[in-house]
Amino acid sequence: MDKPPTIADVAKLAGVHKATASRALNQRTSGQVNAATARRVLQAAKRLNYQPNAVARSLSTNRSATVGVLIPDLTNPLFPLIVRGIEDALGPSGYTALLANTDNDPDRAEARFDTLLSRRVDGFLIATARREDPLVVRAHEQGIPVVLVNRSTDDPLFPVVTGDDAAGVAAAVGYLTGLGHERLAHLSGPPAMSTGVVRARAFRQSAPAGSPVVDCDAYSDDAGAAAARRLLDEHPGVTAILAGNDMIALGALQVLRERGLRCPEDVSLIGFNDMRFVDQLVPPLTTVHVPHHRLGAEAARLLLDQLDRPGEPAKTVSLPLHLVVRGSTAAPR
């Protein structure tokens, strides 16, 4: 119940000045102090159960050992994986992630960004980027260290860690055509997001010329269902659908059922992400696996690099994806 011990308490118990105690206690400076003295300080700290006050340290060093993480919504199963990747990579360096959900709302994102700034985060990991993102531009103007993860901006203002979507789409399309499908379609993600356009572009390049592409408003099952209805109305002969992501695939699956089309017998379906539980659907979903945990971990490492050595040339990382074949795909009849 009493106040936790301060460095002054440790110094007094060890019989040294608190500056000396500080040096002894810090990895980086402990070499500056006599070994025997250092030992006394460490003992004193242990006896008092001393825990340095991170708030005070932040104020004096002007670094909070904290990074802001902007995600759309923790409740979307992709992001917990990314966040754990981030935390697992940050942990060993003593950094803590401060999470903020934007709900895909730019105003909310801006507000969260500001409160994170007022908490003096050392940098940001942004998983909410739109292709033209005023927040990202602002961060760049203010010279704040940032790494983009999962989604990118058109203008590459910062290092980015994404999956190799183009290759993933090519693999999916190749698998479908290899099965003998000729009438493919793509239910593409929102055009305001890099993942939406990159996957759509890759689809156009690898699928038979003229294969239909229908945009979804959002990465949601509802948007996917709406798009699937439009697609099937206009192109009833489609035998295989590549969805912009798994949520869209879920919506499409529901529409197939609605219309009495069997999957995969009548229409094959491929998702994107390999999110949790899609292997438990009926049929189990064939999808492109994205290593979200690694995405987060790589992004965190890149940010840590920036923080350690500002001004170093910033890498950009594209992680390989692979197709996971399950039950929602088959040769056309």
Add this chain to the structure above:
Amino acid sequence: MDKPPTIADVAKLAGVHKATASRALNQRTSGQVNAATARRVLQAAKRLNYQPNAVARSLSTNRSATVGVLIPDLTNPLFPLIVRGIEDALGPSGYTALLANTDNDPDRAEARFDTLLSRRVDGFLIATARREDPLVVRAHEQGIPVVLVNRSTDDPLFPVVTGDDAAGVAAAVGYLTGLGHERLAHLSGPPAMSTGVVRARAFRQSAPAGSPVVDCDAYSDDAGAAAARRLLDEHPGVTAILAGNDMIALGALQVLRERGLRCPEDVSLIGFNDMRFVDQLVPPLTTVHVPHHRLGAEAARLLLDQLDRPGEPAKTVSLPLHLVVRGSTAAPR
């Protein structure tokens, strides 16, 4: 790129002392300053785009406006809901949640707890409690404000927010017996957790005397599958299973398939939690719905209460649950 403005900059621009600027800027103390002066300060702050430094404020007020949140694993779909509930309830008060994953490892939990303490969180929300939890005891001894959420300890050292598990189990069992089932069984959660024993106890009270209960080692599909195998080996005549949670139900469902038992025709199955996507399984899972978002929000509010008025009598909250009937249950044949 230049340093962000401080309150001294604001004060200078407004032509007042920084103490006055501080008073004007803070809700609670703005009444102490002349209205016109206050207006000048606010204008100056706006012109400079002044954002108070939360770190400096924390050091001087000895409050960080930050709470530590201990969860087992963000990757388990229950917890993002709880966490969002917490964040949504904390937000309006200006508090930020600091998340820590314990992976159900007591040592990790202790380490996380300590680093959160060193960041001077004002209190904790603990979703990782075991029935006998040394960490909870320690928090209590140190007089730190804590609210337990989802799981409780045997010794009620702190306010707790949980679902009304007993009622939920009673509803599930009642529904099953109402359908005509007489040979029920329970695959119970880990006995080290309150949810495990509370649900098992309620099952014993509401199910026909002698109905078998098999413990699972963990709330996982693997543990659920193992337990289901043991159950079916010893009690092949069972016609309805109540699982300790949805993950256990998933494991059980898999074992039913393994053994060529149809669900719900041969065996009815009920889960617990109503986690995301269980409505998309085949068959869609009948389960007891737990309002995880509200659980988190209520717990956060209780903690905020404690923080506002320390020493107030602490409430304990038990939220009502309801059975969601879907396709995994039917009358016995």
Add this chain to the structure above:
DNA sequence: CTGAAAGCGCTTACAG
């Protein structure tokens, strides 16, 4: 190798 001092950016009794 160690100490004395200043400073990080706020807040808050204490005077007036």
Add this chain to the structure above:
DNA sequence: CTGAAAGCGCTTACAG
């Protein structure tokens, strides 16, 4: 109603 001062708990040039 406002200012001057002290203090929160650290770190880090600067001397010696």
